[in-house]
Amino acid sequence: MKYSQINSKLFINNRKNFASKMKPNSLAVFNSNDIYPISADSTLPFQQHRDIFFLSGVDQEESILVLFPDCPKEKHREILFLRETNEHIAVWEGEKLTKEKAFEVSGIKTVYWLQDMEKIMFEIMTQCDTVYINTNEHYRSNVDVETREDRFTNWLKEKYPAHSVAKSNPILQRLRSVKNPIEIELIQHACNLTEKGFRRVLSFVKPGVMEYEIEAEYIHEFIRNRSKGFAYTPIVASGNNANVLHYIENNQQCNAGELILMDVGAEYANYSSDMTRTIPVSGKFNERQRAVYNAVNRVKKEATKMLVPGTLWEEYHIEVGKIMTSELLGLGLLDKADVQNENPEWPAYKKYLMHGTSHHMGLDTHDYGILTEPMQANMVFTVEPGIYIPDEGFGIRLEDDVVIQEKGEPFNLMKNIPIEADEIEDIMNS
Structure with a gap:
């Protein structure tokens, strides 16, 4: 091994x-x-x-x-x-x-x-x-x-x-579903390897690069740091490819002005990490891209705060949906009529966010955990909201891995991985 x-x-x-x-x-x-x-x-x-x-x-x-x-x-x-x-x-x-x-x-x-x-x-x-x-x-x-x-x-x-x-x-x-401190250390190590890969990619990406070349940069960094490689099949999706939720072909060119959604994570000792970042090919978000990016980031931050002992998974997603609805209204993607006339079984925000915001993570990327039972301290969850806009040619998802604490906000295992739009741009242009 x-x-x-x-x-x-x-x-x-x-x-x-x-x-x-x-x-x-x-x-x-x-x-x-x-x-x-x-x-x-x-x-x-x-x-x-x-x-x-x-x-x-x-x-x-x-x-x-x-x-x-x-x-x-x-x-x-x-x-x-x-x-x-x-x-x-x-x-x-x-x-x-x-x-x-x-x-x-x-x-x-x-x-x-x-x-x-x-x-x-x-x-x-x-x-x-x-x-x-x-x-x-x-x-x-x-x-x-x-x-x-x-x-x-x-x-x-x-x-x-x-x-x-x-x-x-x-x-x-x-x-x-409830992690031992040794397990949390192993997951943290996997997240640290993912950070190494992401920082490598930030200095590598430029217009004209191929999605598979980005994938190769990640795998190089993971294996050279004692990982077997990806914890799951990586998604490197430029432009409209980001609106295909499980896009894994990774065979297209990344063009100037586009965004790249990268859902990747290193494994270490059979433990997973699970990260998503969305970055600008040219090293700079345009005004609309930045507005949507910041909206997704705000939802992620608010959703993270709700991951505390006693929270029920289904109720959590209802609350995240309310936050996302507010952001979509602010972006002009929904109007009040859309919300007033929505189907409770498929709320209006689902047009732009079709998947759940969090899942258990550990030895499996979608790890064991009984979703009908309350969350407990030392469970590890992803937090991964997104907004997908095929009509505008881009989709944005942001994802971190967090450990639920006995008291207070979860501990973010990916707190050192750049996520703020300004920081992404600064690193890509340094």
């Missing part, structure tokens, strides 16, 4: 918290992701399943974590199953976790090779009543492929049909 080793206290604490939520005499199983094939012998780069990483720190394929807090045999209360490593694998694929290294990474003492999994599982399944299976219940989830986790679950339920089945996901949704 490119990243520095994470303190195993994080994973020990995460397992302790998960185990405390389990039913008596129950067992939970978590699998790594597959390495997904492309064609011939080509594969996609491996990405670890965030749940097994959250609970163990293990960041390699063909790994299984088992938690059985009430197991009669103490050494089987936490078990890692790993693919056995050897000299041949080390030569052809690189170093894999040894049992000793796995303990150092995870804090788990009992490590078996995968070849022993069925035998050990039979022993411990005879000792438990309930088995927790791990399903993906994220509100944005849309998965067509059968995952390694799915295959294991099917095998387990067929092999042991008499056991009660429980779900890990509701526990993980709550645990993963």
Whole structure:
């Protein structure tokens, strides 16, 4: 891994918290992701399943974590199953976790090779009543492929049909949404790498540059600072491309007088950052662009203040919509009749801001969190209002990542990343 080793206290604490939520005499199983094939012998780069990483720190394929807090045999209360490593694998694929290294990474003492999994599982399944299976219940989830986790679950339920089945996901949704101080440090580090990339781009952009060249500047800066790269597919959208919310082609020329909307973020140690900035290709906003830019920035600042413990996500977005409506009236994009005659299910402001303003962030860019439950301290949220005006050929979105505090305004993890229009212009013209 490119990243520095994470303190195993994080994973020990995460397992302790998960185990405390389990039913008596129950067992939970978590699998790594597959390495997904492309064609011939080509594969996609491996990405670890965030749940097994959250609970163990293990960041390699063909790994299984088992938690059985009430197991009669103490050494089987936490078990890692790993693919056995050897000299041949080390030569052809690189170093894999040894049992000793796995303990150092995870804090788990009992490590078996995968070849022993069925035998050990039979022993411990005879000792438990309930088995927790791990399903993906994220509100944005849309998965067509059968995952390694799915295959294991099917095998387990067929092999042991008499056991009660429980779900890990509701526990993980709550645990993963509230960040440990070590996690916040890792997210902060990812945000710091994003800052490095953005400052590099500010000195690079000029009329005639291609969107993909900007993308290349970011990835260069991220990788040279021990990131695997982007936390998600980057958006580098010049001119009217910014009005396509998930524009990822990044293949057009950036022309004088246009704006570029850049939704990019570095990952670090599997943790995400998520930034959006909109900058002028020529290094100077025109009067209209600046007016809309400042309106979006004002909405972002006011929306940020509302991210406090006890806030409900749905009510928060209603309040942000009221602030955005006021700004759109000031810009002449809406009039009073538009607001008076609006459909409550699709308010007038939605013509210019179609997406939500905030989402949980962490190991996943759209991280776990139950949206019907009140916000809590140490949750990390994005704040990302935008105004999109196809008729005028530009769209503006601004986005920071913030940590909810026990008292007061959230802490902005991106407070050092330039965002004020004057500062953007000063850096681009220095």
